[in-house]
Amino acid sequence: MQKGTSHRRSENMWQPKKYAWRNLQKLADKVDELRQQLPTYEDLSGSVSALLRLQDVYKLDTTELAHGSVGGVPSSQLSAWDCFELGRLSYNEEDFYHTIMWMEEALEKVRHGDPEWYEDNMASIIDYLAFAQYKQGNVRRALQLTNEMLELAPDHERARSNKLYYERVLHDDTDSKKRGEDGEITNKRQLDEYRSGEEYMTYEALCRGENLKKYKHKDRLFCRYRTNDHPLLFLSPAKEEVLYFNPYIAMFHDVISDKEIKMLKTLATPKLGRATVHNPKTGKLETAAYRVSKSCWLSEYDSPDIGMINAKIAAMTGLNMETAEELQIANYGIGGQYEPHYDFARKEENAFKDLGTGNRIATLMYYISDVQAGGATVFPYLGLKVFPKKAAALFWYNLYKNGEGIYDTRHAACPVLVGSKWVSNKWIHERGQEFHRPCGLFEEE
Numbered sequence: 001m002q003k004g005t006s007h008r009r010s011e012n013m014w015q016p017k018k019y020a021w022r023n024l025q026k027l028a029d030k031v032d033e034l035r036q037q038l039p040t041y042e043d044l045s046g047s048v049s050a051l052l053r054l055q056d057v058y059k060l061d062t063t064e065l066a067h068g069s070v071g072g073v074p075s076s077q078l079s080a081w082d083c084f085e086l087g088r089l090s091y092n093e094e095d096f097y098h099t100i101m102w103m104e105e106a107l108e109k110v111r112h113g114d115p116e117w118y119e120d121n122m123a124s125i126i127d128y129l130a131f132a133q134y135k136q137g138n139v140r141r142a143l144q145l146t147n148e149m150l151e152l153a154p155d156h157e158r159a160r161s162n163k164l165y166y167e168r169v170l171h172d173d174t175d176s177k178k179r180g181e182d183g184e185i186t187n188k189r190q191l192d193e194y195r196s197g198e199e200y201m202t203y204e205a206l207c208r209g210e211n212l213k214k215y216k217h218k219d220r221l222f223c224r225y226r227t228n229d230h231p232l233l234f235l236s237p238a239k240e241e242v243l244y245f246n247p248y249i250a251m252f253h254d255v256i257s258d259k260e261i262k263m264l265k266t267l268a269t270p271k272l273g274r275a276t277v278h279n280p281k282t283g284k285l286e287t288a289a290y291r292v293s294k295s296c297w298l299s300e301y302d303s304p305d306i307g308m309i310n311a312k313i314a315a316m317t318g319l320n321m322e323t324a325e326e327l328q329i330a331n332y333g334i335g336g337q338y339e340p341h342y343d344f345a346r347k348e349e350n351a352f353k354d355l356g357t358g359n360r361i362a363t364l365m366y367y368i369s370d371v372q373a374g375g376a377t378v379f380p381y382l383g384l385k386v387f388p389k390k391a392a393a394l395f396w397y398n399l400y401k402n403g404e405g406i407y408d409t410r411h412a413a414c415p416v417l418v419g420s421k422w423v424s425n426k427w428i429h430e431r432g433q434e435f436h437r438p439c440g441l442f443e444e445e
């Protein structure tokens with residue numbers, strides 16, 4: 001008995017520690033679990049770069065965005081703090097163009113807002129803004145701002161030394177324009193070589209819906225019903241709208257039902273993962289800022305309905321699906337995009353060599369959603385822009401009859417501005433097309 005009592009006593013002394021430890025462990029596990037659900041720094045910086053991308057491509061006005069309007073569509077208002085964060089993250093990327101835009105907006109909001117915020121943060125906003133103005137060549141404005149800042153924080157060490165520095169630059173620089181004496185403040189977009197080039201500029205203009213002269217043979221375009229003598233199309237021929245002749249690009253209208261679309265999204269949703277691209281240097285698949293979407297593959301094993309969709313693609317295009325890739329489903333959220341690229345592999349890439357099916361001879365892409373704003377598919381070299389239309393499919397050949405890639409098919413998915421964009425891609429390969437699209441010695445269609 002005594003033994004038992006003493007044993008219990010020692011157990012009691014020991015147990016609180018044990019329970020505390022166990023509870024602590026449980027708490028730590030819970031925190032870990034919750035942390036998984038919290039946005040990461042990458043989520044934050046990803047959404048900031050998406051917003052800046054939209055702002056640039058669609059030429060959105062910063063003040064309108066900050067006041068809750070995205071190209072005329074109501075959205076949530078941004079607070080002074082949101083604007084400040086956008087400016088700060090831009091600054092961390094040495095993107096002074098956007099730093100100026102967003103810090104000016106933050107300044108404006110703070111000036112007309114909460115006085116407490118004003119006291120605490122005004123100096124900080126001006127600090128970022130002044131340096132960004134200096135970097136963008138507006139030295140006089142940078143000095144003006146620094147003087148304002150010193151009134152708020154007279155002992156600010158960096159502001160004091162910056163003031164002396166800006167004064168010296170203004171004194172030494174003989175170029176009055178640089179000194180900003182003409183009163184003009186410039187804030188040029190900081191573009192790398194590719195983004196300041198013709199291709200990228202055309203891509204952006206097309207995304208905005210601009211009509212370009214280079215879009216040829218508009219007056220010869222036509223629509224037709226297409227059966228390809230295929231039993232699947234006898235009763236409901238595909239409505240084909242020819243959009244370009246050489247290379248041939250066409251839109252097939254109403255070729256997928258709402259029921260099929262629903263089925264595709266239901267099967268795809270649990271499988272979606274961040275889309276990857278092939279890195280030619282490492283040969284590996286990786287995520288990239290120029291392709292932002294989620295995607296997955298669906299096969300006949302997922303549902304016999306997928307087999308039916310593949311059969312309909314064969315009927316519409318007149319091509320053999322035996323060597324085609326599985327059906328890809330892709331979903332782009334706001335800011336999601338795929339910058340200009342080719343669907344076919346260039347010789348040096350050897351991308352499909354292991355498959356033994358040849359290159360991607362053609363692409364068929366279903367639009368399985370409408371998009372409220374943005375999200376067009378554009379072909380910069382052809383001046384062609386196609387806005388998503390639910391239930392339609394865009395089709396084009398990527399290769400000439402002699403197997404050479406058609407470089408004019410370079411195309412892009414413009415960033416989604418409002419809404420969510422869903423597409424489904426079928427990449428059709430060369431092998432097996434010998435009697436469907438016979439090859440030729442020359443390039444001609």
Ligand SMILES: O=C(O)CCC(=O)C(=O)O
Binds near residue numbers: 338375377411412414
């Ligand atoms: O989504 C689009 O409009 C184009 C997609 C595309 O080009 C691709 O996935 O290769």
Ligand SMILES: [Fe+2]
Binds near residue numbers: 341342343411
């Ligand atoms: Fe593509």
